[in-house]
Amino acid sequence: MIRAKSIWAAWMCWVGLLSAAIGASQGDDVAGSAMLRDAMKHISAYHVGQPKSDKVLRVVYFTPGDRDPLADHAGRLDRILDDVAGFYREGFKRFGQDTGGLPLERKDGKLVIHQVKGKLPASSYTYESGSITKAEVRAALKGIVDMDREHVLILYALCHQESDGRYVFNSPYYGDGASSNSSGLCHAADCELLDPRLLGETEKQMVYTEHYYPRVEQTIGKFNGWYIGGIAHELGHGLGLPHDNGSKEERGFGSSLMGGGNLHYRGELWGDRAPAFLSRATALQLASHPLMTRSDKGRDTEAHGYFEKLEFSGNAGELHIKGKTAGAVPAYGAIAYIWPMSAKTDHRAVTCPVVLEEGGFEMDIAGLRPDSYWLKLNSLHVNGAVSNEYFVLKVDKSNQINLAEMNGEWLVDRADLAIHRQDPRAREFVSDEVISAAPTAESAGKLRVLRGLLDPAVPADLSSAKEDHAWLSDAAWTKAEVGWGMPTRNAFWSDGRFRMGTFLTLKQKPYEKGLYAHAPSHYGFAVDQKWKTFTATVGLRDGAQAVGSAVFVVRGDGKELYRSELLRAGENADVSVDVSGVKNLELLTEGGNGNTSNAWSIWVDPKVTR
Incomplete structure (x- = not known):
């Protein structure tokens, strides 16, 4: 001792x-001091006159x-x-x-x-x-x-x-x-x-x-x-x-x-x-x-912050970000965090903080080497709240950055958030003009999915369809039950409290067509002997925890036509079943070994063909 x-x-x-x-080993930070001075003008103006919090x-x-x-x-x-x-x-x-x-x-x-x-x-x-x-x-x-x-x-x-x-x-x-x-x-x-x-x-x-x-x-x-x-x-x-x-x-x-x-x-x-x-x-x-402010103003207020405008540009290993923030509570700053995906944690995230000017900001991130990174953008609000968005940043061997993908993903994020918050501008964000101008096919597809959530199409009648194929996720069903949440077409279910992502993805690939089918689930369709083959890809949607698992079953007129192996997170299977002569087609999922926890089962591209 x-x-x-x-x-x-x-x-x-x-x-x-x-x-x-104190004050000697690291020295004063002149640039940082100027930044904090500007930030405090925004913060102080919001809290002026407030009683001191206890x-x-x-x-x-x-x-x-x-x-x-x-x-x-x-x-x-x-x-x-x-x-x-x-x-x-x-x-x-x-x-x-x-x-x-x-x-x-x-x-x-x-x-x-x-x-x-x-x-x-x-x-x-x-x-x-x-x-x-x-x-x-x-x-x-x-x-x-x-x-x-x-x-x-x-x-x-x-x-x-x-x-x-x-x-x-x-x-x-x-x-x-x-x-x-x-x-x-x-x-x-x-x-x-x-x-x-x-x-x-x-x-x-x-x-x-x-x-x-x-x-x-x-x-x-x-x-x-x-x-x-x-x-x-x-x-x-x-x-x-x-x-x-x-x-x-x-x-x-x-x-x-x-x-x-x-x-x-x-x-x-x-x-x-x-x-x-x-x-x-x-x-x-x-x-x-x-x-730190010793003020309770806005302490319990949801900031509902988002990036009203966001544009990625640059190349040759240098990323330029230009944006504008918005929300129910004013923002005063923005911070970019970047770290390699290969890192086990984000402890080494390099940051780029800026103070807003009239809600807008610009920042430059130089010296990016060929690699795949996570990019997190935070907007800081004067009541202490923080809003964020994540992007995948890739720099190829010629130092070119995946700018189109990042700009497209922001369009999707903006629309997705607006729909989630029931923003009256949501339809503007999924208009024909926005979709046609989307910088990538993937972002255009996701925007179409989001528009379908706002304006769902009338389900098709499979018995009278004239086309040579039909998506079951767009068809009228005779039965629809899921183990958690609500039956959902072409998207992952959410009720506003539980948001695990809108899109149906398997191994990071998004699908425009599919059925949310958390086990145990049961979908039924009247195909009326009009179709020859049913095909789909099945698995647990990305994000499912290791505890989750599911078995996928196809039945025709009560007879089992297909049963998958037990599939866990990260595994999927392609399904192709002869449904000639079938009147009633059923798609079912079961929890693996009776366990339905985290059984985020989905049927993607579920299609019948002549």
Whole structure:
């Protein structure tokens, strides 16, 4: 164990080093400061005259049923959270913005810590137990902490020391701020050696095991950098911040906190050459967060943001984006995030943040190498809400970018969102003129599907059809039942609450014709002995989880004519069945082995021919 005298010496060393490091190691960001200044004009104008919010970050300390809180947990947590709040405050100061940092719940000058005793022993909790502990915290603090309307940090006393001196962590450790402006939650681990006073301890070593690392040997100072940095990083997620490795212009400043900076927190104190910093994109988004503006105006208002205009241009490895935002709540900024599809995560996403001018923006992203990337565009709203759209960005070997596909996908996204929100302009977005001008055949096909949702055609009568083929998804049915949702033609079912994508896709290929058929499902058609062959492709629509599976069955006049193998996510099969002489054709799906969870079964291109 570390003696009190050495703790005091480390603390004094830390204070001195930190005083010298603030504002010096990374330096002021002139361009970032100008950007934040412009952003604050928009944000301040929206919140002017509002009373100061009393909302604060609530801190919960979770102890398993068979253990007590770790040593000096109250004092250490006070120092830890004060240090993290200070890190955010210093990050904004580097951009010329004086803020109070993250507001902490305090009473008589001390951090308020809400204690919760778990119902289970420590051995029953793991990294995967976040949903269990969240439910226990919700029940224990009902009427005290509102998990649905506040921002909450849960720290866990799920660390113990083995006989060999090794520390073992079994704690949930992640953040979730999906509704970032109204609520957010993050989980993090506590340890008796976790204390910002020990960030400068570069001599003494420790060994530990946790979810990601079977065995780590490092100095106590570096451990504190990693784990207090982890709290700062996951808290960022709890506030709605995505992963963000910073812009190319910021590479000389160190490591972005929301990229890999959680492993470089206060690195200047323990010998790290690339200490963590708050990036421009992180600061731009966080500037409007209710905990930073201290205003509740629009806190629970849906922004309904979207890109009213969007145009991709460029080439030779350089992408130019021009756009205009709109929504129920004004937007003030936009951020582009780009990371390779080959990467396991988006931790290394390069960002390009801009402030809007009259709702519009332009940005240039240079130096793109031949590869396939994810491109996420976020619009930032003055109440702290964030809206986003995703695109597939491809750069070929000659450095040409798939501009037509990206521009076409935006036309589809715009129309899809308008239909989902019942925007009166939706029909304009799927007009004949828009479809004929669509830059790709795929985007034109998707727009036709969307128009069909707005203006569905009268189902065809298969017994009187004159053509040599007919799509069953456009035909009148005699029976239509699905296991979840409603029978749907040429699109994936959605009721507005559950949106898993509009289009019928298998292995990333979209289909204009098809039937939504979540198992168990049953479609019936009167074919009246008029047709010879039924064909289709079957499978689970893209996005289905591994637990999903289905079996597809074709029956004619009650007799089984075809039964597929059990198909799981990512698998499909081609069907061709002789239906000569059949009066009543039936298409059925069954859950694999009786399981219908996530059975996103679809029949695509279901067709009968003469």
